[in-house]
Amino acid sequence: MSAIIISGKELAKEKREQMKGKVKQLGGKGVVPGLAVILVGSDPASQSYVRSKQKACKEIGIHSELEELPETVSEKELLQKIHALNNAPHIHGILVQLPLPKHISEKAVIETIDPAKDVDGFHPINIGRMMTGQEAFLPCTPFGIVEMIKAQQIDIEGKHVVVVGRSNIVGKPVGQLLLNENATVTYCHSRTKNMKQHTKAADILVVAVGKAHFLNREYIKDGAVVIDVGVNRTEEGKLVGDVDFESAKETASHITPVPGGVGPMTITMLLHNTIISAERTLR
Numbered sequence: 591m592s593a594i595i596i597s598g599k600e601l602a603k604e605k606r607e608q609m610k611g612k613v614k615q616l617g618g619k620g621v622v623p624g625l626a627v628i629l630v631g632s633d634p635a636s637q638s639y640v641r642s643k644q645k646a647c648k649e650i651g652i653h654s655e656l657e658e659l660p661e662t663v664s665e666k667e668l669l670q671k672i673h674a675l676n677n678a679p680h681i682h683g684i685l686v687q688l689p690l691p692k693h694i695s696e697k698a699v700i701e702t703i704d705p706a707k708d709v710d711g712f713h714p715i716n717i718g719r720m721m722t723g724q725e726a727f728l729p730c731t732p733f734g735i736v737e738m739i740k741a742q743q744i745d746i747e748g749k750h751v752v753v754v755g756r757s758n759i760v761g762k763p764v765g766q767l768l769l770n771e772n773a774t775v776t777y778c779h780s781r782t783k784n785m786k787q788h789t790k791a792a793d794i795l796v797v798a799v800g801k802a803h804f805l806n807r808e809y810i811k812d813g814a815v816v817i818d819v820g821v822n823r824t825e826e827g828k829l830v831g832d833v834d835f836e837s838a839k840e841t842a843s844h845i846t847p848v849p850g851g852v853g854p855m856t857i858t859m860l861l862h863n864t865i866i867s868a869e870r871t872l873r
């Protein structure tokens with residue numbers, strides 16, 4: 591058996607087409623959605639993600655602004671920039687690209703962003719709202735994963751979801767979002783004993799550990815849905831996921847590829863959140 595490949599690239603394309611219409615409608619009401627992106631330092635991967643975000647904004651008609659700050663910028667200066675953007679009426683979404691240099695507190699940065707403009711969905715207010723099932727900006731990667739599963743008409747309710755990884759931006763929130771959809775959720779992490787015993791029990795397996803080919807088919811139940819969040823560059827310069835795709839596709843019923851799986855959906859849900867934020871100004 592060979593798995594159905596869930597193409598995030600294709601779904602992202604469809605969703606972005608629909609978003610163009612929404613942006614046009616907003617324009618007719620005098621609102622142009624605006625996204626501000628802050629990039630600290632010159633990490634090549636972060637630079638590339640930020641470029642992709644700006645390109646995607648341009649394609650669908652969202653105004654975007656990039657603030658590039660040197661690696662040595664002080665936390666105080668960064669927080670001042672965020673305060674200014676919180677007060678800028680033409681900006682509906684603010685994001686600070688992660689990771690940040692060690693001398694800057696991620697927590698302080700995230701908590702300084704106005705929750706009403708937190709289109710990354712990282713602010714504790716949005717996390718709390720998400721956890722209690724209230725209206726919130728949802729973190730883009732987990733949100734994109736749920737959209738991909740739903741687009742395949744895969745039932746989530748009652749399914750056993752196993753999430754490998756417990757980061758604040760992917761692992762923890764994806765488990766919560768799937769719990770909100772009535773899945774039964776297990777988290778595995780670096781201290782989990784008998785990892786294979788857990789992953790083999792998963793109907794839906796989400797892997798977000800950031801280690802190339804961390805899992806193969808031996809960890810996957812026949813017919814499971816496998817969502818690979820990892821984007822790892824090998825020594826040969828190839829992009830691979832946390833899952834050994836060639837091996838896993840023989841066991842899984844559905845699997846996301848890397849590249850072209852979860853990644854493009856992350857940026858698409860960021861566009862979605864920015865449009866929603868702009869729409870809220872008309873309420």
Ligand SMILES: Nc1nc2c(c(=O)[nH]1)N[C@@H](CN(C=O)c1ccc(C(=O)N[C@@H](CCC(=O)O)C(=O)O)cc1)CN2
Pocket residue numbers: 638639642685686687688689710730731759821829848849850851852853854855856857
């Ligand atoms: N402020 C944020 N920082 C970070 C986030 C985030 O959501 N908000 N997530 C990641 C990085 N990220 C977005 O910022 C991101 C990662 C990967 C992709 C993507 O499209 N990947 C492609 C491959 C890209 C390549 O060729 O290198 C794919 O999987 O097909 C988009 C966005 C950490 N930081």
